[in-house]
Structures are given as structure tokens and as C-alpha cells.
Amino acid sequence: MSRPSAWAVLAPLSALLAVTSVVAGFGAPLQPLLVGWFLLVCPGMAFVPLLRVGSPLLELALGAAVSIGLGVVVGQVMVFTDMWSPLGGLLALSVVTVGGAAVQLVVAGVFRPAVVERGR
Amino acid sequence: MAIVTSTDAEPAGRHARGTPDRATVTAFAEIAAVMALWFWSLSRVDPGEMTDLGLVSVLPVTAFVALAALALSFGLALLRVPGTGARLLTAYPLALTLMVYLTPPLVYDTARYSWAWKHAGIVDYIDRTGGVDPFIDVLTVYHSWPGFFAFNAMLTDLAGLDSAMSYAAWAEVFFNLLTVAAVVALLRGLTDDPRTVAVAAWIFVLGNWVGQGYWSPQAISYAWYLLVVALLVHWFPGRPAAGVTHAVTTPARRAGLMGVVLLLLFCIVSTHQLTPVVTLLTVTVLVLTQRTNATTLPLLVTVLVGGWLLYVAAPFTETTLTEALAAIGAVDENVEGTLIQYDAISTGQLLVSMMSRAQTVAVVLLAGAGVIARLRRGHRGYTAFFLAAVPFTIVMFSPYGHEILFRAYLFALPGLAFFAAALLWPPSSVVTPHRMRVLLGVSLALMVGLLFSLFGNDRQYHFTEREVAAAEYVYDVAPPGTLLVEGSRNYPAQFENYDRFTYVPIAREAEEDRLEMVQHPVRVLRRWMGDSSYAASYLVITRSQKAETEALGEMPGGGLQSIEEALLKSRAFRAVLHNEDASVFVLRTQLVESGEPTATGGAR
Incomplete structure (x- = not known):
């Protein structure tokens, strides 16, 4: 059991802010900053700290690479299935991000699924 | 000077109490000073004065001093920074990357x-x-x-x-x-x-x-x-x-x-x-x-x-x-x-x-x-x-x-x-x-x-806002099925509605066609742009197109400059947008048929 990364909180919070900025139409400069920050960094950083790669530089690089990778996959799925919906894509990536953050918290023992609690 | 081996094991750039060692602090201070000098130097660059040697022809001496100082600082840090604290030495290639690649967005308009x-x-x-x-x-x-x-x-x-x-x-x-x-x-x-x-x-x-x-x-x-x-x-x-x-x-x-x-x-x-x-x-x-x-x-x-x-x-x-x-x-x-x-x-x-x-x-x-x-x-x-x-x-x-x-x-x-x-x-x-x-x-x-x-x-690789304005004009107003004749492919092109056009870059035509174009631009372009199978026809000539064709020797004679000058004097063509860095031409007959105003664009 280990301490969760700050990204376990920061990534889903960023997802929430990005979705809010789009739905509420914050406009420039806040909306581009929040959306850009989330799409370029956060989905990956919800998972990469779990890998304990040992170098903050590599962790951040992997986080950005995975974030863009996940965005590319979501974007292509929408393009090839004729279901183009940027907001839908953002929501899908937000769900992935929340999922990654939840895994971080479970691994760190901050909260545990009920079934685990009952087993003890 | 202390002689150490590259893999001496010491805390990563820090003393035992967790404070960074003096060599590491010095290295980061030097990086900050060098970057400040580099970015200050960029504020004195006028890209409009560039020759065919590119950016180096307009960089002030202080920019070269900044680069040399970063190299010297890196060399000294390799000697001074102890043990595994040397992992922080990767800050130097990262700083160099920042200096080099922040330069284009800071110096150029677009x-x-x-x-x-x-x-x-x-x-x-x-x-x-x-x-x-x-x-x-x-x-x-x-x-x-x-x-x-x-x-x-x-x-x-x-x-x-x-x-x-x-x-x-x-x-x-x-x-x-x-x-x-x-x-x-x-x-x-x-x-x-x-x-x-x-x-x-x-x-x-x-x-x-x-x-x-x-x-x-x-x-x-x-x-x-x-x-x-x-x-x-x-x-x-x-x-x-x-x-x-x-x-x-x-x-x-x-x-x-x-x-x-x-x-x-x-x-x-x-x-x-x-x-x-x-x-x-x-x-x-x-x-x-x-x-x-x-x-x-x-x-x-x-x-x-x-x-x-x-x-x-x-x-x-x-x-x-x-x-x-x-x-x-x-x-x-x-x-x-x-x-x-x-x-x-x-x-x-x-x-x-x-x-x-x-x-x-x-x-x-x-x-x-x-x-x-x-x-x-x-x-x-x-x-x-x-x-x-x-x-x-x-x-x-x-x-x-x-x-x-x-x-x-x-x-x-x-x-x-x-x-x-x-x-x-x-x-x-x-x-x-x-x-x-x-x-x-x-x-x-x-x-x-x-x-x-x-x-x-x-x-030729950087573009001014005036060039972008010319391209934006064409891409905004041209109807689907438009013929777009371009001096060359090198300008801010195809960034919106790009599928509406058929593109004909002059610099990519056969050598004899380019020669004929330079010798008789009005006649040749009237023929090309008068093709009624297109919904409309435009010609774009920009500063960056001229720079590229001159640098690569792609156009004979007076090149795109002579074509632009000939069309500006011609009664057959109208420059619907003309500024210091770009011109957009149409046939006057096209303007009459479409009922468009004969002069548009605030940059004219």
C-alpha cells in the first residue's frame, strides 16, 4: 500500500472543470486553457503514476503521450463510426480519467470496494 | 578542481539536509540568466529584414552570446555538479529546447x-x-x-x-x-x-x-x-x-x-x-x-x-x-x-x-x-x-x-x-x-x-498576418468548385474549406509552361482563369511564395514578382485584395458576372 499521487485528485477535478467550461461556455482564455490542460495531460496522468516509473520527467512525458493517445483513439472511433461528438468524446475521456484515479485510490488503500471490506 | 567519476553516488543534487548544493543552484541560476538574455535578444529581431540565410541573418550578437554561455554553463556544470545530482543536468537540453523552439512563436506572427x-x-x-x-x-x-x-x-x-x-x-x-x-x-x-x-x-x-x-x-x-x-x-x-x-x-x-x-x-x-x-x-x-x-x-x-x-x-x-x-x-x-x-x-x-x-x-x-x-x-x-x-x-x-x-x-x-x-x-x-x-x-x-x-x-517558412489575411479572404468568399491558382504551394493555404478548390501552383507547372507564364502572364492567366467549368477563379501571390521560388530557383526571369506587377497593371484583372505581402486577383469579367464589388478587403 502506498500514498496516492496528487494526480488521483487533480485529474478528475480537471475533467470536471473542463466539462463545466464547455457546457457553460466559459470562452477564451479560460475554456481553451482548461480543455487543453485536461486533454493533453490528465487522462494519462490518471493512470501513469500507478506504474511507478521512477522519474518525474518520464512520468509526465508518458502521461502526456498516453493522454493524447487516448484522445486519438476516442477521436478516431467517433470519426469512423459517424458519431462525431466532441462533447461526447470529452465525457468519455472524463470517465476514463475518473476510472484511473479511482484505481489509484484503491491501490493506495484510500478507499476499498465493499467486497474487500466484507472479506476481512 | 575536484576530480570525480561520473557515477559517484551522492544525494541527487542535494545536501543531506535536503537543500540543493551550491553547484546545482549556480547551474539553475545560470540557465535562467542565459534564457533571459536569449528571449530579450529575440525582442530585437525584425523578421522582415531576413535574408535567404534565414533567422540567423537577423539575430543580434547577444543571442549568440546567450547560446555560447549556455554551452559554457553546461560544461562547467558537468564538472561541478556532484554525483547522482547530475540527473538534474538534463535541465540543460530541456532549456536549450525551450530556447530554440519558443523562438518561432515569439518572433513570427503566425x-x-x-x-x-x-x-x-x-x-x-x-x-x-x-x-x-x-x-x-x-x-x-x-x-x-x-x-x-x-x-x-x-x-x-x-x-x-x-x-x-x-x-x-x-x-x-x-x-x-x-x-x-x-x-x-x-x-x-x-x-x-x-x-x-x-x-x-x-x-x-x-x-x-x-x-x-x-x-x-x-x-x-x-x-x-x-x-x-x-x-x-x-x-x-x-x-x-x-x-x-x-x-x-x-x-x-x-x-x-x-x-x-x-x-x-x-x-x-x-x-x-x-x-x-x-x-x-x-x-x-x-x-x-x-x-x-x-x-x-x-x-x-x-x-x-x-x-x-x-x-x-x-x-x-x-x-x-x-x-x-x-x-x-x-x-x-x-x-x-x-x-x-x-x-x-x-x-x-x-x-x-x-x-x-x-x-x-x-x-x-x-x-x-x-x-x-x-x-x-x-x-x-x-x-x-x-x-x-x-x-x-x-x-x-x-x-x-x-x-x-x-x-x-x-x-x-x-x-x-x-x-x-x-x-x-x-x-x-x-x-x-x-x-x-x-x-x-x-x-x-x-x-x-x-x-x-x-x-x-x-x-520562406514563416508567414505574416498580411499573407494570412489574403488566404483567409479567398477561403472565406470562394464558392465550392473554385479554381485557385497559386504562385507556389508555400504559403498559409488550405486551412479551411480546403475541399472546395482545385489547386494549380504555378511553380509546379512544366518548365516551358512556367517560362510562358513569366513572358505572357496576362494572356496565360486569362486562359486558365477564364475556364467556365469552375464556379470562380482566384490567383494568390504572396511574399513567402516569392521567397521560396527565388531561393530554390523555381521560376525563370522576374518570377512571381513580374507576374504580380503585370496583373496589377492589367485591365483584365482586378486585385480584390492587395497589401504589402500578398495579392489576390480575379478576372474582371468574373466580378461583373457575380455582381461582387470590384474592390474588397480592408488591407487593400
Whole structure:
């Protein structure tokens, strides 16, 4: 059991802010900053700290690479299935991000699924 | 001066109580001062004064002083910063990357490279239509590898931006920082010595003149490729290698790391055409030579590449298959197409081209000497050798738009940089002032080469707001089915509504047609633009088109300038937009038929 990364909180919070900025139409400069920050960094950083790669530089690089990778996959799925919906894509990536953050918290023992609690 | 070995184990740049040591603080203070001097120098640059030597012709002396000071500071830090604190030395290649790649967005009005603008056109297409068209006539290939563009269409739409060009200029900084971080990770899989890693990353930045880190699919694909190789070498090692401590991790984390590798491999295959080939070759050689134990990856990548080519990109593959097969094995033709012909280009561009070649040769020679030096010292770690050598085999497969040799060099560069560093600052070597002086000399020479090779074409590669205004005018007002005659392809083009046009760049016409055009521009263009099968016809001539055609000797006689002057005097044509850097012409008969005003655009 280990301490969760700050990204376990920061990534889903960023997802929430990005979705809010789009739905509420914050406009420039806040909306581009929040959306850009989330799409370029956060989905990956919800998972990469779990890998304990040992170098903050590599962790951040992997986080950005995975974030863009996940965005590319979501974007292509929408393009090839004729279901183009940027907001839908953002929501899908937000769900992935929340999922990654939840895994971080479970691994760190901050909260545990009920079934685990009952087993003890 | 204290003599230490490169791998002395001390706390990472910190004293025991956790405070950074004086040498580390000094190094970071020097980096900050040098960067301040560099960016202050940029504030004095007027890109309008640029000659055909590019940005270097307008850089003030203080900019050169800043670069030299950074090289000196790096050399001194290699001597001063103790033990494993040397991991912080990677701040130098990162700082150099920031200085180099923040320069274009700070100095120029808009994103450089006409291809970046074309990429925005695909993003615009997806955002408008919600899909791609693999059978489209123009920029076809991007519709079969749309990953990068779909992601950016999502980003642009969600951010509430009108165009991806709002941020494209800054992407060059982002992608290059990401690339250098990936290179550092890869190098740490080749040696434990932080000084050698820092020197290799430094050589990588100095040797990376190819300029593929702009807002493009290849920029992100290259970073993904480097990260995949880094993960395989470090976390999925085959045979143990001397001087490298491979990471030990749990099965669960190994599974997670393999998940990342698989995601990135899929993204590489679905985003770019060349990178998957290099990835497949490299991964296969690493597996066959037992440099990695991820033995199923070559088969997996083969299936992914084959599946994409034969299914998703089938329309593109069918039309280009014959040409692609003919290029396989035609090494001479593939390489020859990469090198520009010296008999036509301007003197300045000749120097720039020669500097680029010299830069490439210098890095390859340093690496070659590094290979020999390591063999003499008894090192038999071949991973870096494969990383440096395997990418060059792609010249056997394709000319890749006449760029194959330089793309191969780019993919080989991390391996080449490692061997150059192994020569200049060998792993576990004794740290001496002599090494620092040699490194300083090499760094200064490569810095001069980088300035010429990376920014030497910037007179034609950068665009002014006035040029963008002219292009925006055409792309906004022209109806679908318009003929767009262009001086050349080099200007901010195709970034919106690009599928509405048929494009005819004058500089790409046959030599006799170009000659006729320069001799009788009004007559020829009346014939071209009077073709009633088009809904409308426009001609765009810009400053960057003139700069490129002059630099490359593409137009005879007075070139595009003489054509523009002739049309401005002609009664048959009307300049619907004319400013210091661009002109947009239509036939007067077209204006009468359409009822458009005879003069538009505030910039007139």
C-alpha cells in the first residue's frame, strides 16, 4: 500500500472543470486553457503514476503521450463510426480519467470496494 | 578542481539536509540568466529584414552570446555538479529546447511551415463534416490516417476556438519538449551514467535540425516511438547489458507498462505512415537480438500495420501500391530525391543546405568515432547500435516525398547521440576539464550548424498576418468548385474549406509552361482563369511564395514578382485584395458576372 499521487485528485477535478467550461461556455482564455490542460495531460496522468516509473520527467512525458493517445483513439472511433461528438468524446475521456484515479485510490488503500471490506 | 567519476553516488543534487548544493543552484541560476538574455535578444529581431540565410541573418550578437554561455554553463556544470545530482543536468537540453523552439512563436506572427496550415485544413474538415473522405482528391493520405486530426478537431471544438491555428505555433515547443523527455528516458535505458545521458540529450537537441517537431502527426508519432523503445529497453530487457541497471517491477506494473506500449503502438499505426515502418523494423531487431523480451510485439505490429493498410486505408493503398512497390530496393533514387539540386538555388540557400549536410555528417562521424571508442574499451552493448543503424534501412523502401534520408537520420538520432556522447563523455569516466573543453568546442560548432539548418529557410517558412489575411479572404468568399491558382504551394493555404478548390501552383507547372507564364502572364492567366467549368477563379501571390521560388530557383526571369506587377497593371484583372505581402486577383469579367464589388478587403 502506498500514498496516492496528487494526480488521483487533480485529474478528475480537471475533467470536471473542463466539462463545466464547455457546457457553460466559459470562452477564451479560460475554456481553451482548461480543455487543453485536461486533454493533453490528465487522462494519462490518471493512470501513469500507478506504474511507478521512477522519474518525474518520464512520468509526465508518458502521461502526456498516453493522454493524447487516448484522445486519438476516442477521436478516431467517433470519426469512423459517424458519431462525431466532441462533447461526447470529452465525457468519455472524463470517465476514463475518473476510472484511473479511482484505481489509484484503491491501490493506495484510500478507499476499498465493499467486497474487500466484507472479506476481512 | 575536484576530480570525480561520473557515477559517484551522492544525494541527487542535494545536501543531506535536503537543500540543493551550491553547484546545482549556480547551474539553475545560470540557465535562467542565459534564457533571459536569449528571449530579450529575440525582442530585437525584425523578421522582415531576413535574408535567404534565414533567422540567423537577423539575430543580434547577444543571442549568440546567450547560446555560447549556455554551452559554457553546461560544461562547467558537468564538472561541478556532484554525483547522482547530475540527473538534474538534463535541465540543460530541456532549456536549450525551450530556447530554440519558443523562438518561432515569439518572433513570427503566425505558425511557420505551410504544412501546418494544411493540417489545420483536415482538422477543419473533420470539425465541419464529422468524418473523413478517403476518396477525396486533395490531401488524401490524411483521410486514411486521421488520428492526429480527429484529436485536434475535438480539442479545437471543445476549446471554443475558430481554428487549430490558434495554438499550432506553440505545439512545436510542446512536441519538442516531449521528444527530449522521451529521449532522456531512452538514454537512461542505455547507460546509468547521468552525465553521459545529459550530454547525449544535449547532442540530440543540437543535431535535430530536421524540423519535424512542428504541429504534425509525425511529431507526436516520433515521441510515441521513442517512448515505446524506452519502455521496452528499460522495463522489458532481454540480455543484461554492462553499465545499465534495468528496472525491476511487479507483474501488475509490467502489465500496465505493456498496456501503455500497446496503446502507443496502435496510435503510431493509426496516425502516421512512416513511423510504423520504423517501429516495426526496430522492435523486430530488438526482439531478434534479444535486447527485449517482448517477443510477440513484431507479430502484433505487423498485424496492426497490415490491417490498417489493407482495411482502413485500403482506398489510399490501392492507388499508391504500384508506386510504393516500385520504390522498394531503389536506394539510389530514394536517396537522390532527398538532396536538392545545387545548380538552381540562391547562394544563401546553398550555404544553408551545405550546413545541414555538414551537421548531419558531423553527428554521424562523432557517433562512428564513439562506436569505435566503445569497442576499444570492450563494451559490447549493441542496443544503441541497433537504434542508430536500423532506421537507415528505410531508405530501401520509399523516397517518402523526397525526405527519406533525413527522416531516417531523425529516427537514428537518439542512438547516434548516445555514441557521440560516449565519445565526448564516456560512461563512468573521470570528469576532467579537458573533456569539458572538447565538449564546449563541439557544442559551439553544432549550435552554429543548428541555427543555419533549423532556421535557415525561415524567410520562406514563416508567414505574416498580411499573407494570412489574403488566404483567409479567398477561403472565406470562394464558392465550392473554385479554381485557385497559386504562385507556389508555400504559403498559409488550405486551412479551411480546403475541399472546395482545385489547386494549380504555378511553380509546379512544366518548365516551358512556367517560362510562358513569366513572358505572357496576362494572356496565360486569362486562359486558365477564364475556364467556365469552375464556379470562380482566384490567383494568390504572396511574399513567402516569392521567397521560396527565388531561393530554390523555381521560376525563370522576374518570377512571381513580374507576374504580380503585370496583373496589377492589367485591365483584365482586378486585385480584390492587395497589401504589402500578398495579392489576390480575379478576372474582371468574373466580378461583373457575380455582381461582387470590384474592390474588397480592408488591407487593400
